[in-house]
Amino acid sequence: MAKIIVVTSGKGGVGKTTTSASFACGLAQRGKKTVVIDFDVGLRNLDLIMGCERRVVYDFVNVIHGEANLRQALIKDKRFEHLYILAASQTRDKDALTQDGVQKVLEDLAKEFDYIVCDSPAGIEKGAMLAMHFADEALVVTNPEVSSVRDSDRVLGILQSKTRQAINGNHVKEHLVLTRYSAARVANGEMLSVEDVKEILAIDLLGIVPESQSVLNSSNAGLPVIAEPHSDAGQAYSDLVDRFLGENRPMRFMDVEKKGLLGRIFRS
Amino acid sequence: MGFLDIFRANEKKSAVVAKERLQLIVAHRRAGNMEAPVFLAKMQEDLLAVIRKYVQVSDDAVKIDVERDGEMEVLELNIVVPDNRTN
Numbered sequence: 535m536a537k538i539i540v541v542t543s544g545k546g547g548v549g550k551t552t553t554s555a556s557f558a559c560g561l562a563q564r565g566k567k568t569v570v571i572d573f574d575v576g577l578r579n580l581d582l583i584m585g586c587e588r589r590v591v592y593d594f595v596n597v598i599h600g601e602a603n604l605r606q607a608l609i610k611d612k613r614f615e616h617l618y619i620l621a622a623s624q625t626r627d628k629d630a631l632t633q634d635g636v637q638k639v640l641e642d643l644a645k646e647f648d649y650i651v652c653d654s655p656a657g658i659e660k661g662a663m664l665a666m667h668f669a670d671e672a673l674v675v676t677n678p679e680v681s682s683v684r685d686s687d688r689v690l691g692i693l694q695s696k697t698r699q700a701i702n703g704n705h706v707k708e709h710l711v712l713t714r715y716s717a718a719r720v721a722n723g724e725m726l727s728v729e730d731v732k733e734i735l736a737i738d739l740l741g742i743v744p745e746s747q748s749v750l751n752s753s754n755a756g757l758p759v760i761a762e763p764h765s766d767a768g769q770a771y772s773d774l775v776d777r778f779l780g781e782n783r784p785m786r787f788m789d790v791e792k793k794g795l796l797g798r799i800f801r802s
Numbered sequence: 803m804g805f806l807d808i809f810r811a812n813e814k815k816s817a818v819v820a821k822e823r824l825q826l827i828v829a830h831r832r833a834g835n836m837e838a839p840v841f842l843a844k845m846q847e848d849l850l851a852v853i854r855k856y857v858q859v860s861d862d863a864v865k866i867d868v869e870r871d872g873e874m875e876v877l878e879l880n881i882v883v884p885d886n887r888t889n
Contacts, residue, residue, distance in 0.1 A: 680820050687828050723815025730821045734828055 536644035539651050540669035540706075542693075544685030546656030548677045549713040552749055554653035555583045556760035556768070557673065560775030562617035563760075566648040569608065569618040571639075573665035574655035575630055578622035585756020586611065586619055595623035598635035604642055613761070618647075629660065636664050658692060668698050671707040673740065677714045678726040683734055686710075690735065709740035711774065716745045717790045728788055741774030743767050744787040833869075842866050849881075857883055 541554040551572075558570035572580035575595060581587040586609050592602035597620070604620075611617035620639075623630060643650050654665035666672065672693050676686040693706045700706065712731055719725035732739055748765030752758065760771040766787060773783040849864050865880040 680824055683824050684827055687824075687831060691831060720817070723817050726817050726820055726824075730817065734821065734824050 536647045536650050537671065538640060538644075538669050539649060539671045539673060540654055540666045541651060541673045541675060542654040542662065542666055542689050543675040543682065544656070544658060544662075544689040545677075545682045548675050548682050549711075549743070549749075550656070550675050551579050551583050551653055552753065552759065553673060553675050553711055553713065553743075553771075554580060554651055555758040556771040557775060557778075558649070558651040559584075559611075559614055559617060559758040560760045560771060561649050561651075561779075562611070562614045564775065564779065565616060567616045567646065568649040568651060569620060569643055569647050570651040570653060571620040571665075572622035572653050573631070573661045574653070575622045575661055576624065576627050577655065578624050580653050581609075581619065581621045582756060583753050584611065584619050584758065586621075587756070590621040593621045593623040594639070595626045595630045597639055598630070598632065604639065613757075631661060631664050633664060633667065637668060640668050658688065663692070663696065666693060666697055666706075669693070669706050670699065671709065673709050673711050674735070674737065675711045675713055676731060676735070678712060678716075678720070678728075678731055680726075683726065683731060686735055690737065708737045709778070710735060710737045711741050711743065712739065713743040714745045715742050715787060717788060721790045728785075739785070740777055741770055742785055742787050743770040743774070842868070849879075853881065853883075859883060 539557075541550050541557065543550050554570055558568045561568040570580065570584070571594060572578050573594075574580075578593075581590050589609050592607040594607070596602040597604055597607045607620055609619045609621065611619065640650060652665040652669065655661040666689075674686050674689060674693075676682050690708060693708060694700055697706050710732065712728060715728070716725055720727045726734075728739065728742060744766050746759075746765060746767035748762055749759050749767050752762055752765070752768075758771075759765055759768045760775070762768040763772075770787055773786065776783045846864050846866050850859070850861070853859055853864070859882065863882045865882075867878040867880075869876045869878060
């Protein structure tokens with residue numbers, strides 16, 4: 535039976551799509567048959583981050599409305615075996631998604647895949663609610679910044695009360711993914727630390743992704759950053775996927791690299 | 803901490819302020835304040851109308867908060883009346 539994982543945050547621009555792409559890619563690299571679905575109907579982006587924007591013929595909404603079957607709409611990644619993408623529609627609006635329609639597609643996918651990754655849109659409107667609704671587990675992507683943390687808390691409230699698991703008396707397993715982390719600013723007392731965010735949100739930490747230039751570089755190229763083995767963010771996502779699959783990987787990127795004596799004295 | 807930071811040691815770091823603010827917000831949400839009774843906004847309007855029969859006050863003169871204290875709910879009402887003695 536497939537596991538359904540939603541990547542969510544409430545706030546926009548914190549790294550949901552980057553995380554969805556790398557997480558799904560990492561699972562596929564480890565031999566898990568994985569599909570990643572873009573729930574951001576009207577503003578699709580996942581196809582760009584995954585570098586398959588020119589191969590989208592049919593999308594998620596077409597499948598829900600019976601205009602195409604899943605086999606036609608699923609895009610098989612050319613670089614990673616076991617990885618498939620289901621793009622969002624660019625022309626419809628979010629009302630094109632229905633709960634029954636989404637459920638049917640997820641049930642069909644569950645027969646073939648090990649993992650179904652749902653890339654949620656920002657906000658807490660229909661698309662986001664549906665992306666969360668059927669989830670077994672959730673990656674809550676958060677920046678160490680007040681508005682992002684508050685939105686994550688709000689999303690946690692929804693996961694705990696409005697999802698299928700919650701309605702059935704179970705709970706969605708929540709994981710904190712702290713992105714755009716700057717150890718130097720934390721050391722200066724200018725940014726919430728990992729411990730601060732963990733304490734406020736009270737959920738388990740799955741990974742820390744450092745603020746990194748390679749995220750932009752890899753999105754320019756349409757390659758999930760996890761596929762860049764030399765990049766710090768790529769390594770952070772690799773660790774994160776290993777941890778998700780039960781491996782023991784110590785947290786990295788939490789501390790500032792040591793500076794020389796002069797650097798320490800004159801640090802502003 | 804750098805050498806020059808010694809002179810700023812008493813200033814509260816912004817991350818500490820952020821954490822304190824967030825802890826308050828989150829505690830409020832967990833306490834169930836997201837589902838504050840819907841009549842609160844309406845009651846606030848009515849109260850404002852009643853007060854205005856007697857004193858001119860601004861729109862934000864009436865503040866209502868619900869605090870949950872164990873089994874009890876405490877309705878906290880704050881009305882700011884302008885100081886007219888100078889008139």
